[in-house]
Amino acid sequence: MTHSELKKTPLASRCESAGGKMVDFHGWLLPVQFDGIIAEHKAVREAAGMFDVSHMGQIFVEGKDAWPFLQYINCNNIKNAPAAGTYSHILTEKGTIIDDAISFCLNPEKFLVVVNAACISEDFAWFQKQAANFNVSVRNESADWGMIAVQGPQALEKVSNLISDVPELPRFHIKEIELFGAKGYVTRTGYTGEDGVEIMLPAEKIGDLWDALLNVGVKPCGLGSRDVLRLEAGYLLNGADADQTRTPYEANCGWVVKLAKEDFVGKAALAAQKEQGLKQKLTAFVLKSPGVPRAECKVYSGAEEIGVLTSGTYSPLFKGIAVGYIPADVPVGSEVEIEIHGKRAKAEVVKTPFYKNRV
Known part of the structure; x- marks a missing residue:
């Protein structure tokens, strides 16, 4: 364009x-x-x-069932105390991630949900579809x-x-x-x-x-x-690190999943995945040699290709840092290689966040 x-x-x-x-x-x-x-x-x-960040979306959810509705379409427990906000994932029936969003309680019957720019239309359509069984109105005021x-x-x-x-x-x-x-x-x-x-x-x-x-x-x-x-800071980039092919567990965000709460969209699929165990997980890497890792770079363990990066950059604090999906059983501290412009650079598997939040 x-x-x-x-x-x-x-x-x-x-x-x-x-x-x-x-x-x-x-x-x-x-x-x-x-x-x-x-x-x-x-x-x-x-x-x-x-x-x-004016491109991000504002969807207002209002009505007697505002909180039960948001509880149903989110995997986290949404706080319904006035002024409180909750970060959560909005999921498909398969438990995969449509969007990550923050729901703010203006009052128990009115919430503001801040959503990602690329997901506004899809989120709003999903909200409208799921709202059919609730006494609630959904308004997209993003513009x-x-x-x-x-x-x-x-x-x-x-x-x-x-x-x-x-x-x-x-x-x-x-x-x-x-x-x-x-x-x-x-x-x-x-x-x-x-x-x-x-x-x-x-x-x-x-x-x-x-x-x-x-x-x-x-x-x-x-x-x-x-x-x-x-x-x-270890935050997801929606559409890259998390999308409708990945669950919160795979995206290393299992903490947003509250299986103990009442039914929510994707609950059964997530419960099954937790019981079966993960095959892949979003994993963090720090380069041990010069180079700038980028999305789509391949990750190797010895001669075997084990995964691919979803985000990577040069950090003034840590040099080359990246995240990507590799087998879930690769432990922190493991050495891997990341292919950058046809050459392999040594990297270490680390925990996120790379930078420890001050807040």
Whole structure:
């Protein structure tokens, strides 16, 4: 697609004005970098950076059965205490991953579910289909909202200039706010391994927030640094590390599966897989020699090809890091080889996260 054919966030022109190098990301025009991936990585790890995440989706679930409905379509236990949020996986009947999403309780009969950009239409259609047996309404308001993620050890301090009580918001909680004359939401989650918040405002107001954050010294950051940061922190990239061919157990996220709760979509399949054991599992690697691993690179043990990478990058903290699917019984500490541009580089199997979260 040409840039003119891509979907644009409400912040696209501001990103371009700030020097963003714009690229196609799942049909969206988004900045891959501004000053450079390493500089932006440093800003988030040491100070504060902001990301245009307006392409992500907002689906509102409302009605008497809002919580039972979300319990049914999620494998995790969804919290129904006002302001609480829950990370979970939305599954097919086969137990494979449609999306990973966060459900925030606005009140016991109204939830905001933040979903991945590439999954908005599919998620919404799935929600509507599953809602048939529940007293609930489902609304896709994704086009109405803009969202900025502010991440880093100075993030809360910077945002406090605009939202004074934001440091009091607990992790994985949501708060309704009024900013620039509009109602919105602030959540405290993150995709970098640092503390921070996501601020959602109506699309026509999100530019005011961008300008205000620039004025207090928050550095614009792009997709390139976000990918390095999230991989260091051990977070999944939906559509690469997790998709409809993989279950939460295989994606090394068994902690989101609550088999003890009442029936949910995919429960029977996950229970069977847990009983039978895993054949493959998402596994982490650190290169022991120079090279930049990328998705689709093959993984070898001796002469045998044992798997393939789903994500890989150069990390300023660890050099070459990657994750991919290999046999589940390969222990941490094992040495493997990763084929990069036709040459094999030695790597060690390690635990995630590569970077230990401070939060």
